[in-house]
Amino acid sequence: MLETRTGTSLLGELAKAGIPADSSPRRRAEYAYDASNYRVEPLAVVFPRTVEDVVAAVAACRETGTPLISRGGGTSMAGNAVGPGLVLDFSRHMDRIGAVDEAAGTVDVEPGVVLAALSREVERITDGRQTFAPDPSSKNRATVGGAIGNDACGNHSVRYGRTSDHVSEIDLVTSDGVRLTATETGLRATDPSDHQSAARAADLSASLRQLAQENLGALRRELGQIPRQVSGYHLENLLPEKRFNVARAVVGSEGTWAVVVGARMKLVPKPASALLVCLGYEDVVDAARDIPTILEFSPAAVEGTDEAIVATMRHRRGPDSVLGLPEGRAWLFVDLDGDDAASVRAQAERLVARLRENGRLVDGQPVPDPTERASLWRVREDGAGLSSRLASGGESWPGWEDSAVAPERLADYLADLRELLAEHELTGVMYGHFGAGCMHIRITYDLRTEEGREVFRKFTRRAAELVVRHGGSLSGEHGDGRARSELLPLMYSQEVMAAFARCRGLWDPAGLLNPGSMTDPDPIDSHLALEGVPEREWRTSFDLRPAASTAQTPSPHTDPWVHAVQGCIGVGRCRADGGGVMCPSYRATRDEKDSTRGRARVLQEMVRGARTVEEGWKSEEVREVLDLCLACKACSTDCPAGVDMATYKSEFFDHYYRGRVRPLSHFSLGWLPRWLKVTGRLPGLVNAVLATPLGKVAAAAGGLTTKRALPRFAGAGEWRREVDDAGIRPAGAVRPVGGADGADSVVLFVDTFTRGFRPEVAGAAARVLAGAGEAVECSADACCGLTWISTGQLGTAKRLLSQAAEELDDGTDRPIVVVEPSCAAALRKDLPELVPTDQAKRVAARVRSFAAHVADRVATGWEPAPAKPVPEQAVLQTHCHEYSVFGAAAQRSALKAAGVREVVDANGCCGVAGNFGFEAQHYDVSMQVAENALAPALRATGRDVAVLTDGFSCARQVDQLDSSRPGLHLAQILDPGTAGPPQLPTSQTAMSESPTKEAEELL
Structure with a gap:
């Protein structure tokens, strides 16, 4: 039983109140971190559903003397969402949006x-x-x-200010158990009939008024001096001229006064027209010097970034991930808005002309295209993650990432700060809210060593002194938390610091709420997450060393496995409510353990050897968090820090199951290429048996779900007949066909899935490539080992990949075009990581997915010529591995070139993801994942709308959701030689079809 310091069971008190609490080692590992440098292991986690749950949890903490920490998305970079007691995670259940009052301009919300x-x-x-x-x-x-x-702000804070500017009322639960509502003119009991709360509201109001009255001069002189003065408590809002605005004063108190359980937030009119202007400069200081001029044009946003972040985005997500940038090495994104597009465009032209007169602008241009605009904003929004591990090498960390000054002083501050960085031999990656004078600067501290931590401490103190000399704030957005609270006395007088402490005591006399920050803080270098990780060797099959040409391990003693799993810095994009593909299981379950971040945090505890996760490769906690990872690889692209959980899962499972009995599906699905050699000899018999009740028995015996339709197995020779019909000899034929003399030559790799289930796609792909004027040679004698990789059987995978590299390394640089995108991704990415030889790297560099290769041909002017009319509309289900390794735009560009007028992006994982959706224990989650994007897209479109599914697993999910329109491969839509409509083989369920004669004879 978990015991608190009073000796009374916290869990017992919670249980008596009927509040479920999770104190498992795995859960505590997940919540020991936020997006900061800090790690503080909690006692337990509660996911409240109602205000009553919160009241009961607070009472249990009060009874046992247990600290309480409020948490939302866990994205705090200052360490104010971690703590040593009970964590209340509001994001899972208390996330309801109440009434929207358009006339009053307010909306009721819950904190999550x-x-x-x-x-x-x-x-x-x-x-x-x-x-x-x-x-x-x-x-x-x-x-x-x-x-x-x-007191979060945002990209448009130049126009709209901080959260405190948008709060009307806040509903609170105090540590002594009363429910209060903070308003713009005072404090009242949330329930007027609750006499205890009413009395507490009156007493607290009187005390707060007295505090303000006794500190009038200091509060007026020191607080509220610049737009982004977020550090400290906002007690200036208690002054008479602010009408005793307690609601605004509560904002920015970082959970140290009371627990927020609801709010009425203010709304703003949305402009009718807006235009982004992108401005290029030689460096960030030049950009900052133009801020006063830009602010004269009343922009809604003035954001900035530098070349290091842009280069990393392009390195991680491809050259097309950043569009619309003018010349320069640092850029400002200026959002202008107004009543009509013409006036906004004219304003943009005047702005650029004026900046050219200043003489610092390298280039500038409006960005009217929505795709380009979205790509630029994503660069800015992913800045924290992208800057953590740059393409140019090294790591950077928060700690001094959001200081702020008056906008007119920003350039001088940045110039001085760069000198301070150079003095300490540090590099700062700069981006942020230039228009508001708030800079996000991630710095190359070495927090793994004692010497590096000493530099961190000395530099941070000097930086605090510097920003104060410039009249600025230690924090301009993220709060003080554990990162800066110790330094507040450098910014504020003893009088103001005493007022802060007194105010906190009035609200929380027991001192239970979020200890360690604001007043009586922990040192800024205590509880650092990178401290105390033991040095040891973790032998891995994947080569996880950073590429020598692009990065370096931060410390010569840091093991590559440790360095890899520490890539997660907690920014939490894997918990995003939309956009991108990751993390499909989290979107289905809303549980932190099923997010990429949650998994990474447990892996980080594993390499610490912490008591929460102490069994290393045999850790049950790690196995549990990896269980619902679909190995979709989307995180390797969508995660700004480049976390590749599919690889980490494969590596861990390889170790975890050594000497243990594996799940049956690891043999039935993990060994699928071997079984296809058997089924290919008797496909008719196998298919007939699977159409009987024996099919369900066979599926269950292999650990597979009996709820999912099973595919038709193809005969071993079917794919050969297909490519023969296309005029191409398989198996390394040296006779290139389909291209004229001197035409480009490609190797068409017919993978195991295509051979075993979709042989007709091989023929279609061959005809498309030949029709593009390419000499085509076919290869089908190798296996990428994908099924062994995804189930963590890496010895076999390495052997198969070595054989594939030997087979495909023909001394040329011809593209290797792979029909199945997951196999293409395995050859492109997993091959050089599992077989780190020059031969493997040569082969991997040549690999293309079919869609990516076709898109390249389209870009050079080739126009597809399908034999039959292409559909006017298509639902596009991009395979996750295609998305993560080759990009998301290839199929769309090919479809557009072929004449498809409207493409509906399903834009998410289908839910099958190789073996995952076929496994019995994962079927339900698989179907939940489909509801993220694919299933709604199918329901929203008619049966005459084609469905593009280059991935075999995606095709299986489409067939499961709507068997009336099978998913098609891009090659089938573009096929120049297909006489009839392209068809996928009919799937079969073991429950619905009658036994054939062949099956009856077998029975």
């Missing part, structure tokens, strides 16, 4: 509401007339409660 979801819902209800303004870069996973906690 995601900011982006709130904005969308308000815009939907008001037909786009109003919106919720605060939009920090983490808006698609950060919550209202968290925004209230640290």
Whole structure:
């Protein structure tokens, strides 16, 4: 039984109140971190569903003397979402949006509401007339409660200010158990009939008024001096001229005064027209010097980034991931808005002309294209993750990432700060809210060594002194937390610091709420997550060493496995409510353990050898968090820090199951290429048996679900006949066909899935390539080992990949075009990591997915010529591995070139993901994942709309969801030689079809 310091069981008190609490080692590992440098292991985690649950949890903490920490999306970079007691995670259940009062311009919300979801819902209800303004870069996973906690701002704070500018009332639960509502003019009992709360409201109001009266001069002189003065408590709002605005004073108190359980937030009108202007500069200081001129044009946003972040985005997500940038090495994104597009465009032209007169602008241009605009904003919004591990090498960390000064002093401050960085031999990656004078600067500290931590401490103190000399704030957005609270006396007088401490005591006399920050803080270098990780060798099959040409291990003693799993810095994009593909299991379950971040945090505890996760490769906690990982690889692209959980899962399972009995599906599905050699000899008999009740028995015996339709197995020679019909000899034929003399030559790799299940796609692919004027040679004598990789059987996978490299390394640089995208991804990415030889690297560099290769041909002017009319509309289900390794745009560009007029992006994982969706224990989650994007896209379109599924697993899910329109491979749509409509083999269920004669004879 977990015991608190009083000797009374916290869990016992919670159980008596009927509040479920999770104190498992795995759960405590997940919640020991936020997005900061800090790690503090909690006692337990509660996911409250109602205000009554919160009241009961607070009572249990009060009874046992247990600290309590409020948490939303867990994206705090200052360490104010971790603590040593009970964590209340509001994001899972208390996320309801209440009434929207358009006339009053307010909306009722619970604390777990995601900011982006709130904005969308308000815009939907008001037909786009109003919106919720605060939009920090983490808006698609950060919550209202968290925004209230640290007074979050966002990209458009130049126009709309901070969260404190948008709060009307806040409902609170205090540590002594009363329910209060903070308003713009005072404090009242949430329930007027609750006499205890009413009395507490009156007493607290009187005490707060007295505190303000006794400190009038100091509060007026020191607080509220610049737009982004977030550090400390906002006690200036208690002054008479502020009308005793307790609601605004509560904002930014970082959960140290009371627990936020609801709020009424203010809405703003949404502009009718907006235009992004992108400005290029030689460096960030030059850009900052133009801020006063830009502010004269009343922009809604002035954001900035530098070349290091842009280069990393392109390195990680491809050259097309950043569009619309003018010349320069640092850029400002200026959002202008107004009543009509013409006036906004004219304003943009005047702005660029004026900046050219200043003489610092390298180049500038409006960005009207929505795709380019979205790509630029994503660069800015992913800045924290992208800067953590740059393409140029090394790591950077928060700690001094959001200081702020008056906008007119920003350039001088940045110039001085660069000198300070150089003095300490540090590099700062700079981006942020230039228009508001708030800079996000991630710095190359070495927090793994004692010497590096000493540099961190000395530099941070010097930086605090510097920003104060410039009249600025230690924090301009993220709050003080564990990162800066110790340094507040450098910014504020003893009088103000005493007022802070006194105010906190009035609200929380027992000192239970979020200890370690604001007043009586822990040192900034205590509880650092990278401290105390033992040095040891973790032998891995994957080569996880950073590429020598692009990065370096931060310390010569840091093991590559440790370095890899520590890549997660907690920004939480894997918890985003939309956009991208990751993390499909989290979107289905809303459980932190099923997010990429949750998994990474447990892996980080594993390499610490912490008592939460201490069994290394045999850790049950790690196996549990990896269980619902679909190995979709999307995190390797969508995660700004490049976390590749599919690889980590494969590596861990390889070790975990050594000497243990594996799940049956690891043999039935993991060994699928071997079984296909058997089924290929008797396909008719196998298919007939699977159409009988014996099919269900066979599926169950192999650990497979009996709820999913089973595919038709192809004969061993079917794919050969297909490519022969296309005029191409398989198996390494040296006779190139289909191209004229001197035409480009390609190797068409017919993978195991295509040979075993979709042989007709091989022929279609061969005809498309030949029709593109390419000499085509076919190869089908190798296996990429994908099924062994995904089930963590890496010895076999390495052997098969070595054989594939030997087979495909023919001394040329011809593209190797792979029909199945998951196999293409395995050859492109997994091959050089599992077989780190020059031969493997040569082969991997030549590999293309079919869609990516076709898109390249389209880009050079080739126009597809399908034999039959292409559909006017298509639902596009991009395979996750295609998306992560080759990009998301290939199929769309090919379909457009072929004449498909409207492409509906399913834009998410289908839910099958290789073996995952076929495994009995994962079927339900698989279907939940389909509801993220694919299933709604199918329901929203008619049966005459084609469905593009290059991935075999995606095709299986489409067939499961809507068997009336089978998923098609891009090659089938583009096929120049197909006489009839392209068809996929009919799937079979073991439950519905009658036994054939062949099956009856067998029975």
